[in-house]
Amino acid sequence: xxxxxxxxxxxxxxxxxxxxxxxxxxxxxxxxxxxxxxxxxxxxxxxxxxxxxxxxxxxxxxxxxxxxxxxxxxxxxxxxxxxxxxxxxxxxxxxxxxxxxxxxxxxxxxxxxxxxxxxxxxxxxxxxxxxxxxxxxxxxxxxxx
Numbered sequence: 759x760x761x762x763x764x765x766x767x768x769x770x771x772x773x774x775x776x777x778x779x780x781x782x783x784x785x786x787x788x789x790x791x792x793x794x795x796x797x798x799x800x801x802x803x804x805x806x807x808x809x810x811x812x813x814x815x816x817x818x819x820x821x822x823x824x825x826x827x828x829x830x831x832x833x834x835x836x837x838x839x840x841x842x843x844x845x846x847x848x849x850x851x852x853x854x855x856x857x858x859x860x861x862x863x864x865x866x867x868x869x870x871x872x873x874x875x876x877x878x879x880x881x882x883x884x885x886x887x888x889x890x891x892x893x894x895x896x897x898x899x900x901x902x903x
Contacts, residue, residue: 800856800868806875807849817900819847823893847897852877855895859884871900 821827829843865883
C-alpha cells in the first residue's frame with residue numbers, strides 16, 4: 759500500500775495544503791511573540807517613566823488622524839491642566855494608546871524619549887486594507903521646571 763505518491767493529485771494537494779498551513783502557523787506565532795515583546799517594552803518604558811516621579815512638567819501633544827488636534831498641557835502637583843486645545847492628553851494615556859495599538863493595529867512604530875521613557879511618537883496604521891486611516895500621535899517640547 760502506497761501512502762504518498764508524487765503522481766497522485768490528492769497527495770500533491772495535501773502536501774501543498776500542509777505547507778501553507780505550516781507557514782501561516784509560524785506567521786501567527788511570530789506575530790504573537792512580536793506583540794508580546796512590544797507590550798513588555800511599553801511596560802518597561804512605563805516603569806522607567808514612573809521612576810522619575812515627576813509631578814510638574816509641560817508638553818505639547820499633537821494627534822494627526824483625519825484632522826490635526828493640538829493640545830498644550832501643563833501638569834502641576836501631578837494633575838494635568840489643559841492650557842490650549844481640546845483634549846487633555848496625558849503621558850499615561852499615551853502608554854495606554856501604545857498598548858491598544860499593539861493589540862489592534864496592522865502596523866505600528868513607537869519612538870520613546872531617551873531619558874524619561876514615555877512615547878514621543880506613535881505612528882499607527884489601524885487597518886492596512888483601509889486608505890487614510892493612518893494616525894500619528896506625538897509629544898513635543900517636553901519641559902521639566
